[in-house]
Amino acid sequence: MLVVMALGANAIHPRGEPLDMLVQREYIRAAARSVASVAKQHQVVLTHSNGPQVGLLSLVNEGNEDVGSSLLGVLGAQTHSMLGFMLEQELRNEMPGRKVCTITTQTIVDSDDPAFKKPSQMVGSAYTFEEAQAVQSANPFWQLQQDGNYFRRVVASPSPREILELPSLRHIVSSGDITVICGGGGGIPVRRDCEGKLHGIEAVIDQDRATQVLAEGLEADALILLTETEAITTNAGQPDSRMIRECTPQALEALTFADISMTPKVESLCHFVRAGGKFGAIGALDSVQDILAGRSGTFVKVDVSDGITYYD
Template sequence: MAMSAKGLAAVCAGHEVALVHGNGPQVGLLALEAALYKAVPPYPFDVLGAESQGMIGYVIAQAMRSVLPGREISALVTQTLVDEDDAAFNHPTKPIGPVYSEAELAAIKAPSDWHFSPDGAGTRRVVPSPTPLSIMELESIQRLVRAGVLTICCGGGGIPVVVSGTAGAVRGVEAVIDKDLCAALLAIALGADHLIILTDVDGIYRDWRGPDERLIRSIGVTELQAMRFAGGTMGPKVEAACWFVRETGMPVSIGNLEAASAVMAGAAGTRVFGH
């Protein structure tokens, strides 16, 4: 995290920034721990999401304070509204937790209501991933960002909640929201002039891992929308990028976290632009 923080510091300097992070491995491990401890009922997934937000937000905030000593930093536990009738609840697709070999999968004795899907050379648990509709703490995030506070929020896409009944009661649901889609939703709502999606690859590739693989340095949203990408990896990032560009006309940069400053400047990664 210390190395990543140094790169992020250059991105944050002189800019109003909201920082969104993932939680897939962590929330999956928390769910596994909860399922294995039989003395009490396992915590519901929304609570595990809140746990992971607090944990990761704390780690990021500590790391960023070490490289931005004069910057005010706040980590905010965030809830994201979804539709209770979203079709995603019947079709789990979001990978969480570790990748299991066949032997490891048998050894963990997963609960019968867990779903799994192939992931590379192994298998990974998948959960519903409904579309994010709005961010419950948006006004608080807006005030923090406008005040110059580096705001860590919407971790893991936010805690998925629904509003039900005439009284508007809010309750959590068993799901994980895609962090990239939530980041795009937040960026649109904040009126951001640049969305930067940082990951562990150098950008968007044509013919990924194929004989004609090559990095796309710049691409229009119309051309990008016509391309196809793997659902659990680059696919959500491309979907989020296209959504943001269509809604705002502003650019999106996708690239390696370790080259964050160069990605923002357009010297590395992939830049997605409007018409």
């Protein structure tokens, strides 16, 4: 079975943990252990978040007058390579003799995407009002937005249209025995001009949506989004909250979620299943074997009795 798996930001770097490389390595090692337990039985294509790491590199660059601010695409490529290196190394340690490779991928977006007119994705450092004024003066094309008592830079998050390296990935995956790491942070955002030439563009691609595009392009059997939560819950935090075991796309889309980060995950899983995937699932990284066995996580399928079922 071909399984496309996405490691969310909190799955490989829990909230509140320092971005120290030794700490990061420990979480990567634990993540690789879980991924390897699947890759030993199925072919895996792995994507991962890079938000905290991009924020750290952006902060380092902003504080260095000799370096200055880097384009988001460059930071994305740097973090993809950094995290890919660690994931690949730890996967090789978990699966001696098995084939593993890391591929930096670019994601094509539409220059006319409405998201460019309403940047909403916060990136990088948090600034006081005085700091924000200085940053805005030094970077007149940046858009800053208030976030509580602070200000942060906001960039566009356009819809992913195409994974540029998809034909190469199909060729690699056709071997049937290579674990592939790609699509870090949703891929490096690029656009085509009127002559078809490629250019970087200041944007952040939603990882879940890009992973869905990748999974459909590879005609994967399953798409699994790994997070810090065990399953999708209804009325999270309320006494009547229930954990969903299985549901159809229609039943899942009829629900509302307080956590806005759940929306792209739900939409991605539903789109993948409707496009022909056997199932989509969301659950905790350390429960990935139980997810595949149907004992944990939330499954999205086209054929679920009554449309939705719950855990007892």
